Amino acid sequence: MGIPSTDSPALPPELEQEIFELAAYSNPLSVPQLMLVACRVKEWAEPFRYRILILMGVNRPRLNGRGCFPHEDDDNFARILATPPSIFRKSVRNLCLNYAYDPVLGHILSATHDLENLWVVHDFTQTPLASIFHPTRLKRLHCSPQGLFPDEDKVDFTHPIFTHLTHLDIFNGFSAQLLGGLPLILSLTHLAFEDRAAVFQVPRLLQECKALRVVVYRMYLPIESESHPELQGLWEDPRFVQMACREQIKDWHMGALTGVDFWSRAEDFILKRRSGEIEFRD
Numbered sequence: 001m002g003i004p005s006t007d008s009p010a011l012p013p014e015l016e017q018e019i020f021e022l023a024a025y026s027n028p029l030s031v032p033q034l035m036l037v038a039c040r041v042k043e044w045a046e047p048f049r050y051r052i053l054i055l056m057g058v059n060r061p062r063l064n065g066r067g068c069f070p071h072e073d074d075d076n077f078a079r080i081l082a083t084p085p086s087i088f089r090k091s092v093r094n095l096c097l098n099y100a101y102d103p104v105l106g107h108i109l110s111a112t113h114d115l116e117n118l119w120v121v122h123d124f125t126q127t128p129l130a131s132i133f134h135p136t137r138l139k140r141l142h143c144s145p146q147g148l149f150p151d152e153d154k155v156d157f158t159h160p161i162f163t164h165l166t167h168l169d170i171f172n173g174f175s176a177q178l179l180g181g182l183p184l185i186l187s188l189t190h191l192a193f194e195d196r197a198a199v200f201q202v203p204r205l206l207q208e209c210k211a212l213r214v215v216v217y218r219m220y221l222p223i224e225s226e227s228h229p230e231l232q233g234l235w236e237d238p239r240f241v242q243m244a245c246r247e248q249i250k251d252w253h254m255g256a257l258t259g260v261d262f263w264s265r266a267e268d269f270i271l272k273r274r275s276g277e278i279e280f281r282d
Contacts, residue, residue, distance in 0.1 A: 048091065
C-alpha cells in the first residue's frame, strides 16, 4: 500500500480551505511555508502574503527579526511589478510605501481598492496622492501634507479618499488651510502630528472636530505646561497625549500585525487618565 499523496485532500475542500486561510490570517509569517504544502494551498494562502506589504526602496533600512515580509529586500521592485494587480486587489489591506518609485506606486495603488491602512513617504508634487488611487475602505492614513495636497490652495477633505477615514497621521508641518479643513473629515476619531506649532491649534480642533477621541503630538521635545499657561485647558483634556515614537515604520508594522501601536498606547493612556489611575497635569 503506497503512502498517500500530500496533494490529495483528506478533508472536504471547503473545510480545508477555511483551515488554511485561518492559519494564514492568524500568522502571516507562516504563509511562505504554507504555500509549499500543495498547489491548492498555495492558491489559498498566497493572498495573505500580501495582506501587509512593506516596500522600503533602494538602500533604505529594513526591518529585522520577527515580522520581516517578503518584499523588503526587493530593491528594484521587479517582483512587485511582475505581480498581477489582481493579487493586490484581493489581498493588500496594509501598505507601507517608503521611498517607492512612481511606476511601483501606480502599479500598486491603482489595484488596492480595499486598502485600509496606508503609510506613504513620497514627493507627490506632480502627482497628488488623492489622484492616484480611490480606495473604498481606507481608515488609516499616514502621510505628509504635501503628499495629500501639493497646492495649499486646493485642500479638499471632501474627496472620497477621506469618506471612511478614522485615523490620520500627518508628517511634518500643518498649513492653515489643512487645519481649517480637518472638521470636514466627519469620521475622524484619531489625529497625530509632529509639528510643534500645531499643538496651539489643538484646542480649536477638539471643539470643531466633534468625533475626535485621540490627539497625539508625536514629540521630539515635550511642551511644558509651565511655559505655556494659555494651554491650561489642553493639559486638562484627557484626549490630548504627548508621546515619543522614534521608530515609526516598525511601530506601524507591529500595529498592522498585532493591533499594538502608538494609537493603542495613546488610547490606554487616555483610559488611565479618565479612570484616575494617571493624574491630570497641573
